[in-house]
Amino acid sequence: MKEIVARNQVDLGSARCMQLAFSGMVFRLFRSMITVAILGMAVAFLAHMLAYTVMSGETSRRIWRELESERRLGTELRRLESPDAVAILLFHWQRAEPARLAEHRAWAGLEDETEETLKAHAAAVRSFQRQIDGLNPRERAILVGDRNALALLENLADPSARAAFLVRLDQMDRPVPMGGEAELARLAERDWPELERHLSAIREGHRRAIRHVETALEGQSLAEALIASPERVKQRAAAAGFSVGDLDFERLAAFARDARIQRQTEETLASQVIRRNLSRELNVPLVQVHSQRLLNWLAADVRNAEAFDVLLEESPLFEPLGAADLQRVAARALELRRLQRLVPEEPDLEAAENLFGLDNSARWLILLAFLVCVIGVANAMLMSVTERFTEIATMKCLGAMDKFIMLMFVFEAGIQGLLGGVMGAAAGLLLAWIRGFSEFGGTLVVWPVMGTVLLSALTALGVGILLAVLAAVGPSLVAARLAPMEAMRVD
């Protein structure tokens, strides 16, 4: 009768694994804490990068939109006073902006077919411009001189000039713009002149429309008229063929007034008397009295009153305004300058559609953060598993099954990942907030996408846990598969 029969070992419940994993961790509290800390740092880094990208992206886009709407007010105001330049008209045609095209149609009486042809011509001119702009500076200097692309195009209408141009191109081994000589000739001799003729007609129409509005204002300046009654100016402009559609004339009026105040203050500073008085009253050297400084004084509470008094004394222009008005305008101007410095270039507006609002450069950073996370976590878990090969071997000698050992480490990694992940995600968010705060200023930081911010923190947390578990599975699988004594020898 056999006493030792081959039989299967019992399967242990996961509760027991968890218990063992936990008591092991408590015992190695210091090592566990280091592992948790490493995990936490990796997760914090990732959470920080994600949350900061979300936040700064959204804030930049907000700022950009505000600057844009400010710029647009400036453009609209200018358009009511002077006609658009040809280059700008061309730009509108290339973009085929509906509001502008509607105006052009009204002013120049364009027909539908002409419109299509003009669009096509504008596209062709744009591609010509692009090719010329794509030249390197040396080639450009030789081929184009100091003209811009449009002037060059005008010049190329002359066959002899064009021939010379083509010869130079050939010497440089450069392709002919527009794909061929015939195409280039057609653009320069026929399409561009035709387009330009129409654009001139549009400009003429624009000029008439401006005069129309002017006469209706009965001698008032546009700014004055706007401040007096935005609604009346809006009606006049609409009657003259301007597309006023969604434009808020109340805002436009406020903008016009602020712009006038700014202009006035700057003009006032041209007077040496005023500068000297300001310098004396505010007790600053004369050289330091310039418009930026004045804005600062006006915007700040301390010197606002004094500066205003000087201005008022010397220039009746400020009579109708109060010190508070001036302060507001100055503050706004300063704010806009600050915003411009913060977001000097157009952010990737389409990125808002992506998860976390990541643009391309942010994506690389996140990838990098992710890699750091992977390496940090893998290293931490690898260490915490390898230093316990003897323990694994002992347990195997005592009858532990591979599955049990795996589970134990997975639990341990999971708990550590959770602990480190939660702390790391919290720290990452906090850091992102502090960074955003110091970069953009408190009032400006946008956390509108709280959901996305939380999502990014949760993602970092999930990534941390998952990585911890995956990184623990590898080495512990190796350890569990080895014969006990082989595992014992790995040390």
Next chain:
Amino acid sequence: MTVTTPETEPRSTDRPDHRAVIVRTLNLEKVYGSGDAATYALNGVDSAIYRGELIAIMGPSGSGKSTYFNMIGALDAPSKGRILIDEVDVAQLSATELAFLRCRKIGYIFQSYNLIRYMTALENVTVPMTFSGTTPEEAHRRGMALLDLVGLADRWRHRPIEMSGGQQQRVAIARSLANEPQILLADEPTANLDFKTGEEILDILRRINAERGVTVICSTHDHRLLHLCHRIMWIRDGKVERVERREDLRIKTGKIGGEH
């Protein structure tokens, strides 16, 4: 020290059953490394160990005793040859069957104790019971009884670092008996101990063999074991040099018995 009597009648162990072979090795080889660096830790070991005997494995350091232990304990795979435990070829066992074997049938006492550092004495003793699916209450009861057997009942809360080498060794012995194994493998259980503690450990091993009928395989440099064992297996350079019965040994040398 009180000894808990097992439920079943202890088998007579003064006369080990010489016909029932519990462990058999056939042309066992273990090579460490390969090529020029290859070391033959075991080089063709044929051996048979009988049920219920206490056998001492002796040999100089590096002769392959620990390697032999690891082989017959199914803790490492041989390079060549077969190991039969109760006539079952170990190589044919699946992973879970091996786990069963290590857990229930064999108890191990390692040269370096290999206690789990973060567990108390009692927890260390009950680990194998956990693996065999014993309920916590039952494990606690039996674990305390085993600690009592080795004289450490009052130290059950202590962790390995809080205990002396001899105490750790005794915890290891208690642990090796956790699931009432039929084979006890002890690798130099007295190597790091003082004379008196060594004596105690050897006494425990003898009693386990005598009272419980456990087959004890014990490697040692300790000549006191020669008084207690039934047979001695001499190993040298990875080969079995000779196997002797204690009676023959006494007749031959006469002197060893009176050495201490």
